Amino acid sequence: MGLRYKGRAFNAGDFAKDIESAAIEAIKEELRERFSTIRHPNTGEFPAVLVHGEALDDLRLSIEGSPQLLAIVKERMSAEELEATAFLPVQSGSPKAFLSYSFEDRDMAEKVARGLMASGIDTWWAEWEIRSGDSLRRKIDEGLGNCTHFLVLLTPSAMKKPWVQQEMDAGLVRRISGQARFIALRHGLAASELPPLLSGMLSPELYVSHFDQGVRDLVNDIHGVSRKPPLGPISSSIDLPAIGYSKIATAIAKVFVEETKDAMFGDPQKSTGELATAVDVSEDDIEDALHELRDLVTVSFDRVLPKADLFATFDKHFMEWSPQEDALRIAADLVNDPSMPIDTGQVAQRYGWEPRRMNPALAYLLARKLIVDYQVLASQFNSIRIVKTDATRRFVKSRS
Structure with missing residues (x-):
């Protein structure tokens, strides 16, 4: 033998x-x-x-x-x-802005602070944060230490204030260490009057006559909203977001996202010819796009099979939910709620989610080893149990 x-x-x-x-x-x-x-x-x-x-x-x-x-x-x-x-x-929670200003510019600073708060940007402004009996140094240190964006309102008056200069020093240190963005706002101050360290930065000017537009532009910059118009679609019948993949790769993913029933591996299967027809491009273009998507699809004998990670990656662009946000919700409940079930069916019932929505969130967690892997064949879910690990706790803490 x-x-x-x-x-x-x-x-x-x-x-x-x-x-x-x-x-x-x-x-x-x-x-x-x-x-x-x-x-x-x-x-x-x-x-x-x-x-x-x-x-x-x-x-x-x-x-x-x-x-x-x-x-x-x-x-x-x-x-x-x-x-x-x-x-x-990944931005953990809302952006946090620290606003430095001269007391002579209080009214304009308040308008900026209120405009930021109204647009989802948690803003540290001295008159909101410092109360009677508080340590000025400690409160300012807290605001500076937690900010993701350091803003300074520079006017002829502010340029003469030593505390504004000191706060700018701290803001520049956080910028250099990669902990915060530094944004200098000018009002009544020419760009040529900026200190040498700020002369190489774009410093938007706030005009009284266009103040609301200036704050809206500032909000968009903090939230990372690009002013660049999106690329046009590859054909008149396809409207696709710009999300880091080519238009053809995104269009292929859209086909799978919209046609899958359970968002599991191999559902649905398509030939390269079928994809070329659906996306209205050549098969050579499809081959190039599939190479781009090679981490998210399996190609076997001219059959293209989506992996579960494809839906975890693209659902948020074409569906009403975000697998990343769903995954964080599941992980947070696993960590914080003692009554959270571990049976996947019970978890899905708890949230009112069908397998189509549940599976991309599971795929997101499984791919990153954030839960124990309980994948089995012939199941309607990517994992039959959802069991937390130390990595689950670290993930929740990191996104809190």
Whole structure:
């Protein structure tokens, strides 16, 4: 009787393939562990790490976290690792702005502060934050230490105030360390009158006659709303968002997102010809787009099968929900609510979600190793149980 492997006659090719697959999985796990354990020293935030690729020469990373945490991660990477990594900034909660100003400019500063607050930007303004008996230094330090955006209202009066200069020094330190953006607002002050350190920055001017528009532009800048108009669709019948993928790749994903019944692997399956017809491009264009989507689809004998991660990635652009937000809701309830069930069906019932919505959230959590993997065949869910780990807690804490 000859050697047998996995219940069959030994085949050197199968054995070598399994050894290579095991080696790749070990390397992917080492990469995930290496970068997911990096912690921001001040906020305690950990990144969410996703490792892509099925070949040793095609391993890539996607790392999610706040801009401040991603700056730390980048410092610990080699040039080759940086080139093979996609960094996905995640803003934890609302932006927090610190507004520095001269008391002579109080009325305008208040209008700016109220305009920011009304647009979802938590703003530190001295007259709201400092009460009788408070330590001025401690309250200002708290506001500076928590801000994601340092704003200074620069006027001829403000330029002469020593405390405004001191606060600008602190704001520039946070900018240099990657902890906050520094935005200088000018009113009645020419750009040529700015200090040398600010002369290279874009400093918008607030005009009394166009004040509301100036605040709206500021709000859009803080929220990251681009003023650049979107690219036109690849055909008149397709309206697609600009989300970091080519228009054709996005159109392919849209086809799968809109036609799937349960958002699981291989539902639905399409040939390259069917996709070319649906998207109205050539099959060569489809092949190029599928290479771009290689982490999110499997191509076998001219059949294109979407992976669960495709729906976790694209649902938020075409459906009424966001798998990332749904995943955070599940994770937060796992961590904070003792009555949270672990049976996936019960969790879905608790939220009133069908498998079509539940599965992308599960895929998001599973891909990042944020819950225990309980995937089984012949189930309507990507995992039959939802069990938390220490990574779940770190994820919730990092997004709080």
